[in-house]
Amino acid sequence: MTAPANDRFAAPRPTPKPGLMDIAAYVGGKSKIDGVAHPVKLSSNENILGCSEAARAAFRDAADRLHVYPDGKAPALRAAIAARYDIEPERLTFGDGSDEIFALLNQAYLEPGDNIIQGEHGFAAYAIGARACQGEVRLAKEPNQRIDIDEVVKQVDDRTRLVFIANPANPTGTWLTGEEIARLHAALPPSVVLVLDGAYSEFCADPRFDDGLALARDAENVVVTRTFSKLHGLASLRIGWAYAPTAIIDALERIRPPFNTSIAGQEAAVAALADTDFQARSLALVAQWRPWLTQQLGGLGLEVTPSAANFVLVNFPPTPGKTAKEAEAFLAMNGYIVRGVGNYGLPDAVRITIGLEEHNRAVIDLLAQFMAR
Ligand SMILES: Cc1ncc(COP(=O)(O)O)c(C=O)c1O
Structure with missing residues (x-):
């Protein structure tokens, strides 16, 4: 005899409560790339300066x-x-x-x-x-x-x-x-x-x-x-x-x-x-590089959502070869982990945490290559 879908007491094995198995588990920012020894992680909005x-x-x-x-x-x-x-x-x-x-x-x-x-x-x-x-x-x-x-x-x-x-x-x-x-x-x-x-x-x-x-x-x-x-x-x-x-x-x-x-x-x-010194340095880094990244990405023809946080959301065209998914993969292949945000209803966007100067410059150089492919 088959138990009705939510007759949990008659079920042949423990059954989570209704709706629970419809929840998509939280997926954190990636921290590894196969074949890349020390990738730069710009996927979870962590503090790139570390901590105090x-x-x-x-x-x-x-x-x-x-x-x-x-x-x-x-x-x-x-x-x-x-x-x-x-x-x-x-x-x-x-x-x-x-x-x-x-x-x-x-x-x-x-x-x-x-x-x-x-x-x-x-x-x-x-x-x-x-x-x-x-x-x-x-x-x-x-x-x-x-x-x-x-x-x-x-x-x-x-x-x-x-x-x-x-x-x-x-x-x-x-x-x-x-x-x-x-x-x-x-x-x-x-x-x-x-x-x-x-x-x-x-x-x-x-x-x-x-x-x-x-x-x-x-x-x-x-x-x-x-x-x-x-x-x-x-x-x-x-x-x-x-x-x-x-x-x-x-x-x-x-x-x-x-x-x-x-x-x-x-x-x-x-x-x-x-x-407060560490906090001030962290804020200064974001205040310096967020507008720079926004401007440089705009210069590559990418639309950046105006951000007041320690990351930027970059919107890619749906054109094959230039999509957000491909940009994420291209950056990963070159050692930079950013965050695709399709699970937030934004399949054409990638979120990038503000990095150190060398990271920000590298991301721009890589995306310039990507857009020019
Ligand atoms: C909007 C927002 N709220 C809360 C959190 C979670 O912060 P916590 O590390 O304190 O759980 C995050 C982490 O990414 C976040 O983006």
Whole structure:
């Protein structure tokens, strides 16, 4: 006898809950190329300068305490972040990367059949977490590869629980002004959580940009997330944090795995936050080379989406011989790993992390050859 598709109790073997096997697992940026000994990885928006020396030293010091459980409330890091951003320490929570915070938000607020809204090219982790909770993922159109507030608001219905906005966004690099974020917030029902993912916020220097912390301070439904993976170059240590109203923190803290951030990660993050010189060098590198790359790529006839992050999204023509897929393969063959973003609904684009001067120049030289083939 065959069990009905979702009679999981009568199934001959364990069956994941409905919808789970429809989730496409997250695919990270590649880090290897067959036959290339030391490729340059420009595929995951990591910090090409590495990380702060002080963070590295803090990580080494933590080696003496590998047998000790961490304090998941991260008291020293909590105090350091609260002081740096002038925010209330009790309104913070920490995650195994900000990715874990998105998953916890979905778990805390979504019941099966509820929905989240994100941009059509939005970051994959939000949707994976929502689908794991049997939530529906609603994609708002992004004309010109940029979030459109009216398109987001159009998607809201009485089952909407969360709206995820990365600002600046990945993989497009586009961003919303503080005024647009305020307009979006004003248009959402108070029961909807607005998540402002600031993974790349430090890289946007435009005065019209707003990191959302002030909005989160005053509103009852705004969460700002940040990470040590990008500017601070600590992607492997997995430290993300969220600033949110006390009631939201209270909900998240009930389900957060108690030891989710490591001692080494917390202590390296404290050191990284204090190293403003490393941060300034990292920002200066992006500020110098992002416009250069944009201009040079434009000179090759390629359209670059205006980016406020530590990467650029390059749009290729669909012409055989000149496509994004072929460009990615050509760069790989020559030792440069970039990121095709077909899985973000952008089959004609490639995302390139800003590299060191020699990397940026090499990428331009290679793409000049590619376009001239
Ligand atoms: C928009 C965005 N948010 C969050 C993250 C994840 O950051 P974390 O390393 O803190 O999990 C990334 C990483 O690529 C990202 O692009």
